[in-house]
Amino acid sequence: MDFSLLNNLIDPAILFFFFGLLAASVRSNLEIPAPIAKFFSLYLLIAIGFKGGVALSTSGFTSTAMIGIGAALLMALLVPAYSFLILRNRTNPYNAAAIAATYGSISAVTFIAAQQYLTKNEVDFGGYMTVAMVLMESPAIIMAVLLATLVRKKETFNPAHSVGAAAVSQNKPISLKEVLHEAFTDGAHLLLIGSLVIGFITGPAGKEMMAPFTSEIFKGILAFFLLEMGLLVARQLRQSKDLDKTLVSFALIMPMVNAGVAVTLAYTLGMSQGDTLLLAVLAASGSYIVVPAICRYAIPEAKPGVYFSMSLAFTFPFNIVVGIPLYYTIIDVLWN
Amino acid sequence: MDFSLLNNLIDPAILFFFFGLLAASVRSNLEIPAPIAKFFSLYLLIAIGFKGGVALSTSGFTSTAMIGIGAALLMALLVPAYSFLILRNRTNPYNAAAIAATYGSISAVTFIAAQQYLTKNEVDFGGYMTVAMVLMESPAIIMAVLLATLVRKKETFNPAHSVGAAAVSQNKPISLKEVLHEAFTDGAHLLLIGSLVIGFITGPAGKEMMAPFTSEIFKGILAFFLLEMGLLVARQLRQSKDLDKTLVSFALIMPMVNAGVAVTLAYTLGMSQGDTLLLAVLAASGSYIVVPAICRYAIPEAKPGVYFSMSLAFTFPFNIVVGIPLYYTIIDVLWN
Amino acid sequence: MDFSLLNNLIDPAILFFFFGLLAASVRSNLEIPAPIAKFFSLYLLIAIGFKGGVALSTSGFTSTAMIGIGAALLMALLVPAYSFLILRNRTNPYNAAAIAATYGSISAVTFIAAQQYLTKNEVDFGGYMTVAMVLMESPAIIMAVLLATLVRKKETFNPAHSVGAAAVSQNKPISLKEVLHEAFTDGAHLLLIGSLVIGFITGPAGKEMMAPFTSEIFKGILAFFLLEMGLLVARQLRQSKDLDKTLVSFALIMPMVNAGVAVTLAYTLGMSQGDTLLLAVLAASGSYIVVPAICRYAIPEAKPGVYFSMSLAFTFPFNIVVGIPLYYTIIDVLWN
Amino acid sequence: MKPVKRVEFIIDSLMVETLLESLSEINITSYTVIREAYGSGERGVRGGDIFSGAFDNSYVLIACTEDESKQIIETVRPVLKNLGGMCLVSDAQWVLH
């Protein structure tokens, strides 16, 4: 077993990600039609959810599962909390709240890449970690909305500070109930839950029927999707040239901090190496699908360009290229 | 073998259908991009046609095949005839004609679900039933157009009754020739025929080449497609709140009547259990692709919303969830 | 082994091509959604490139490989040169230059069909022929641009001849540098190169991971794509009714001439039967993706309708249906 | 800049090809089409679903002279009458190039 950076990089799917980066940076007209990219994204959610559900149906909700899930939930509360504290005075407080939600939540593709990494290196991991992933989406969003409400309350006392934002917020701020509805009915989120449940119900019999679709062609579709992600990241990078240095640093350093906290927690709880990598990656990754979609309504005062770019253009490639092998190398040293 | 309702329901593809229903009813923003859904629909037609053709190339046109096809053709004439008689005085006669066509024709996805059900329960069926399905599309349409022409003739003598409709119909009614052209060149219909013929020509050798695509990933794509169908059915249900009680009853009761007639016919003709279920499902299902597409031109006086909703929002889910296992349970009792 | 025409035609993928031709000619409303067709086209490029790269990684750059690649490059220079000389006085010289580029370059789908033909008849061929294909794209384009520049220079001395064209060309003609950029960054071209390189890097290990996607479902997707090609060719044929007789003859005769030159060259160089067929097909086919896309900018004076139609509506189906088996029959006679 | 009529219509996607052929017979060969519009009108909701394009609308835009606009209207009107849709005419300035 060779957990070196290179070993991760020669995975064809990862190479297609690099190729996408390259193609977009030489300004090629290569593009994946949007409906196809959306389909791939739905496919990955179904496949990952379904496989997680099937795994869970064989293992059951053991105490190991509960610990993994509990640890993930804890991270989903911790990360936005300290992220907000760190950013509060370094950027617009609404942006801070939205960024906190972004990093408290997760990136499914990063999670998938970590699973692929583990599979390739023949390291086991539990199906319940997919449950953990699903459960990490919402707490971060709720926390962020609460934080934003807090900020709004303060602003009203001190209206001189940010007239524009206050004006927006006076304009019927969206209620927590609405936010919760949006969070739970969000397509990506719901599809993940649905597939997980279906996988759980149908178990190994269902798996056998679905395997050629959900497992065998998975790698190929992942490669195609990562190609699109590469194109997208490169374009997003171009658009975010004027992103604040502080925020770029945050997007590159926080993944390591969050992964560090997660690894420490997992070590204390006696989690397995595989589960620990997944927990680290969940903590380290930021959402660029569900959370930005919801924050636009929930925290309209924040700039979508900012948190979306941070998570997609910086944190995502960082985790894919450097993060996953780095975290695992550290875990491997600590555990042995 | 357990032909209970539950056994049918825990098929992952059927579960995705329920999940789609649920997602749309909680007003999730989950959606399958339209081009993808169209692709799935083309894929299913190709796969089902091709497999039917291959099966036919090995079995040949035996007398069993001829009986199955003949029975189907008979149903395609009977169903629209008595449907029209039943509805004529209960709704607008143009609508009655269009509904007759809708129920005389078939739903390919319901047929596929029935095949999946049989396969799962290890019951054999003939490739010629796919030919039967193909042949059932057109007679219903032709009958409906003739019925509508009849209605139009009557109206001209009695113009006071329905001014609007008469006004439309005076406006160059489409000729039977044009209708036949539309019916035979309709994409879905033609693709089914084409794939059937190609399957027949290439036989088992062709099957081997195509199997990973047309057979192995079939279940997964069906699951995806049924998810979309679930979303669509739920949305259609919402839009058809104001649908006439009579028509809703028709959409839920007629499938059982039609299946009953089909089962009786098949029993008399000594058809096998598998073929009988398929015949029953062909009779019981209503078209929501080909027929609505053609009726809009052929019977412009009828409201597409009505017959489309009946067949998609009521009959389709009824057959998928209740009909298939119900019909089979009855067949199983009768045949043993 | 039976290398007859019929044997090629009963391939399901080829039959779907005929079916597409037929469906469009009876004016069916059958259509593959554009994003799906684009996806198939990207898929085929990835699959073919990747497989070529993997093959190359096992064989290495042997002298056999070098000979195959060299022969291809030679053809990429020869074909546009003599094509231009032939057409120069028979049509508008700008069109002549663009047509020269079209035929100097290649059609990836024709190449794929030839590979399928070889595989079916159990004839070997080298992965380096994919490299040869990639390398044939650009020289033709460059030559055409140089030819067009030459024509433009002449025109300036003799402005009376073609006022319109001169007017266009005075209007900032695109530089060779820009053309090269367009040619190398063109999506299709780049994707082929990228996949080739990725296949080369990941080798057999990568192949194993990707095989269900890039190899197993390949035939099915090719069938789907050829269906779309059939629809497209038939529609293009309809639109090109007024195409010059000379150009139609060129589109049908030149493939055989080019294949003849290629076969002679291959024979002289002692290439294998499989490689020779591929070389012949590369020489005989015309581009309808990359070159037309680039010529619109590079030679705006030429009419896209002309060269695009010649290559798509005439040469493509000719090669698929008649060319491939014909060339192989000749090769088989010569080599044995 | 030259004043033109801006004719836009929404019709059933299946009719677009036929209609464009009719237009080319009266020498109207310049147009732009956007597929996959959906909508609602007198005949209820149309499009937005997947079924074979049968319920999809297309949006067609033609910039032309006033005379041409009248001819276009006469060609489009029967289609609108039979299968629904709408047609708007407005004024615009064509940028010469």
Added chain:
Amino acid sequence: MKPVKRVEFIIDSLMVETLLESLSEINITSYTVIREAYGSGERGVRGGDIFSGAFDNSYVLIACTEDESKQIIETVRPVLKNLGGMCLVSDAQWVLH
């Protein structure tokens, strides 16, 4: 031909369904929608990427009377205020059929 107002607006795709429902409450049930527009405005670039339609705009076109146009504007304005977008009103001639 009858003079009408041509109301067109660009809004977040996710709001289209809700908005059309609000419009139907004030009896505006005729419209045409083109999905998958993307663009840029005060709130930066929006759409063109794949993520769950969240950043996509839709283009909505409604031909209506002047009175209706005012009602539509009142319904659309708060959505524009909250989530961005734009709304234009111009004059056109409706082709009777």
Added chain:
Amino acid sequence: MKPVKRVEFIIDSLMVETLLESLSEINITSYTVIREAYGSGERGVRGGDIFSGAFDNSYVLIACTEDESKQIIETVRPVLKNLGGMCLVSDAQWVLH
């Protein structure tokens, strides 16, 4: 409501990105794009097929002041000249929000 110019143009999809960059240099950063339009004009049929977007048109809509509209036209005109397309300018009312 404030009177604006409604500039719309159809250009080759491959030029959209470049053109939008040129426009942003003259401070025009608000626009809406609809991809996958196809059509026909002086240069024959364009788009509707699959090939790498090379033959696809895009529809671009910009609401702006009269001065801005002139600048836009100057930026778009050379593209239209070289690669075809069309550009229309009309009047509209912008709904303030």
